[in-house]
Amino acid sequence: MRTTTGAWALRLAPVAWSALLALLMLGSALSPGLVLTYDMVWVPDLTVRGDFLGLGSNLPRAVPSDMVVALLDDVTTGVVLQKAVLVGALVLAGTGAWRLLGRAGVLAALAGSTFYVWNPFVAERLGIGHWPLLMTYAALPWIHLLARRLAAGERCLPQLVLWLAFASLNPVGGIIAGLYAVVGVAVDGRSAARAAAWTVASVVAVNAPWIAAGALHGTGTVSDPAAVRLFAAQAEGVLPAWAAALGLGGIWNAEVVPASRTSWVGLVSLLLVLAVCGAGLRSWLGAEGRQARLALTAPAALGLVVALAGTVAPGLVGWLVGHVPGGGLVRDGTRFLALLAPLLAVLFGRGVARLTASVPARTPAAVLGTVLVLMPVTLMPDAALGLSGRLDAVDLPADFEAARRAVEESRRAGREGDVLSLPFTSYRRPGWNDGRRTLDPVGRYLPADYLASDTLVVSGTEVAGEDARARRVARDLATMTGRDLERALAGEGIAWVVADREATRALAAEGLDAPAYGTLPELPGARVLHDGELLTVWELPDPASEPAGTVSSRPVRLGVLLGAWALAGGVVAAAALRVATRRWTTSRQMRREA
């Protein structure tokens, strides 16, 4: 009986420990309401729309994540789904790291799991709202294990496909996960050539939606090279950029760096982590074969190189970003530090086990083991409780719902087109979000495709967006008024204009209420559909004709994109079916044998 209970406790330990860490880190983010922080903008019900397929004029940065969320939040609410995603990602990350260290003992697994969940990469990416990247990060240990099994000749491709799909909800995530999988298999050389080819095909298939959408944009996928210096890895406190990156930190945005990383605690933390990892190196070298080691070290080295490339060689990266379509994916290079994290977690776990085992007396060994396992948490305590309150959940204002109903009624009446969200700036600091910065949430809340600014401002420096339509609209807002502006906007496919009064007032308070930002639009022929405390919605006069330039190209683009989505969906469905069938057959065999 005791053995059975012990076995159950051991089986539940990875999930229970990871869940405990996840709950401690997320804290107030799990209270009722939605978390809006920088790029993480969730709404109660995200409507399915054409742009989520990749049809929009902006780059497909949120393909396929937006469509997946829009479909899943029809099953449950956006509030529940967001919390499930955040908790789920951290729990899967912790349990995956535990599995990576399964053969090294419970203490090593416990320590590795703690490190993998509680480190600067997770805290900073959570802070900036890169939740699809955190899903990629969570999947990496699982992808590594499956890739190694596949290379060894096991028939586990369907499971690998499902993890790749889970990890590939945006372009950068797809590249990181795909790279990890392919390297994990290909390091076995010729003996795994066939498995490697299947892995490459799977990676291309699950990433087909954003690859197709990006390809349809053609040269429009090149980005502003000036952004490279702004988004390069940064120093954190006394740590220079390279040292911060080595400790999985160094994100470009100083606002989301935990305060503990900017004090001397960051230096102590890095030195201790590296010392413990060093202690675990010999144990790891002895326990794993050459290929398995290469499968972890090669992506880790690549991740570190990409993370630091923008700092070390900004000119080269700038050329890549400005000339090679899709090169902009590497401009925020520290996202690729995800590739380094599994290696560090394995070394850290083994180091803790080795140091603890070197103490012969039991009680002091237990003290040391406990202290070392908890070290990642205790040296970055401000990552707890929703990053010290930065992730507080809030309720979106009722005015948003009223604006949504107004646009819905207009659509039911037969009006078609896109929403233009004003002021024409990317980020807001709404009072209802306690002044915390967030990507403009209005467009996502409304039920139609929307056009928002994709120009980014970092420390007062503007980074030009890639969306040509957004550039034209910004020019129109700056140079036209009245009926001319209405006609120009309608020509760009805009049917509704929504102005956020609070954001307009905030810009005016800083003297930034320039016409280019559309803060004071004069729309004499437009009909006011809603005029609330926060939002005003206008319906532009119907031009009674299709927007220029979209008629001929749209069906072709739609056909290509639907093909890509069908490929990805078909591969994922086939893999899921195969896994389910195999599980059912195995359980039936076990019942028979029993």
Place this chain on the structure above:
Amino acid sequence: MTGCYGLVRSSELETFVQGLIGGIVAVVVGLVLAGLTTFGVVNTVSSAPSQPDQSVMDYGTNQQAAE
């Protein structure tokens, strides 16, 4: 530890001394880490640096905060 009328066998003595040293090292390391952690927490909570004043339209800043 006995068995030789009060004399300690050299191998047992070695093990005992190793355990003693290991134990002392472990407790010292544990205490140092606990001390660092406590100081780190207090330091972090009491002196969270203020961010440079950013415009409402900024995505963020790549400039470190002034202590």
